[in-house]
Amino acid sequence: MKKMTKIALSVATVGLIVAGCATSGGGNITSESLSLRKAPVHTENVIKLQKVTYIKAAPGQSKMFNRSFDNAPPLIPHSVEGFVPITKKNNACLGCHMPEVAKSMHATPIPKSHFINFRPTEVIAKDGKLIKKGKIVARANGTNDVFATPTHGKLYQGRFNCTQCHVAQSNAKPLVKNNFKPDYASEKEMKRSNLANTFDQGVDTSK
Numbered sequence: 001m002k003k004m005t006k007i008a009l010s011v012a013t014v015g016l017i018v019a020g021c022a023t024s025g026g027g028n029i030t031s032e033s034l035s036l037r038k039a040p041v042h043t044e045n046v047i048k049l050q051k052v053t054y055i056k057a058a059p060g061q062s063k064m065f066n067r068s069f070d071n072a073p074p075l076i077p078h079s080v081e082g083f084v085p086i087t088k089k090n091n092a093c094l095g096c097h098m099p100e101v102a103k104s105m106h107a108t109p110i111p112k113s114h115f116i117n118f119r120p121t122e123v124i125a126k127d128g129k130l131i132k133k134g135k136i137v138a139r140a141n142g143t144n145d146v147f148a149t150p151t152h153g154k155l156y157q158g159r160f161n162c163t164q165c166h167v168a169q170s171n172a173k174p175l176v177k178n179n180f181k182p183d184y185a186s187e188k189e190m191k192r193s194n195l196a197n198t199f200d201q202g203v204d205t206s207k
């Protein structure tokens, strides 16, 4: 009985959506016009993938991009062929970007922020309250405290998957024009990050 009500409800919802589409603005809204890839949303069979080429320049031969905004993760300017997929045990990026080797490889060293655990190291539920453990660097009301526990030269493992945040570049054309223009705090932030020194900016520590 419960199931039937659910089905009846979803049929009614679909009916409403269809009715809504048919009447809004008087014109016909097709699923193609709703989709950024200009294809029907209910089938993958007719999709023509854009032919894109990833940057071929090897590390050491590429040209770095300006940061998208202050402390944005820098885009990967070189080819990552052979470096992905990254696994916990096999991470080629570290071979050139770990701070102890980066200089000799002419690569930007992994910054201090990647050697800090910004989460509490432990969360315990006690008497209806959550007790968070870890090194607090800025106190804000107990609920918004900023944690920063150094990992002492070992990459914080929440960061092992570099390409989750740093992306290899291709010649794909943007589907939507982007008018965003960064307003850097200073010229320096255009090329380097300083998050480890600024992450508690704006945290109200007066409470």
Ligand code: HEC
Pocket: 058, 059, 060, 061, 062, 063, 064, 065, 074, 075, 076, 077, 078, 080, 083, 084, 092, 093, 094, 095, 096, 097, 105, 106, 107, 108, 162, 163, 166, 191
């Ligand atoms: C063989 C050494 C090497 C490997 C391996 C390597 N890189 Fe690089 N990387 C470099 C060098 C050198 C540069 C500087 C640009 C250049 O000279 O091509 C660089 C630049 C970068 C930059 C831009 C930094 C900035 O300041 O703008 C990012 C991001 C980056 N690499 C991420 C990665 C990631 C992620 C991986 C793994 C998928 C990786 N790199 C693997 C050597 C390497």
Ligand code: HEC
Pocket: 071, 072, 073, 074, 093, 094, 097, 108, 109, 110, 111, 113, 114, 155, 158, 159, 160, 161, 162, 163, 164, 165, 166, 191, 192, 193, 194, 195, 196
């Ligand atoms: C969760 C997202 C995330 C992951 C995962 C991550 N990074 Fe970053 N990375 C950032 C952000 C955001 C910045 C810029 C702010 C900062 O310094 O933390 C950055 C900055 C950098 C920089 C520039 C440092 C500078 O001084 O300008 C390098 C190099 C870098 N990351 C390399 C790596 C490598 C190599 C890995 C994998 C081991 C990695 N990152 C994993 C988000 C990430």
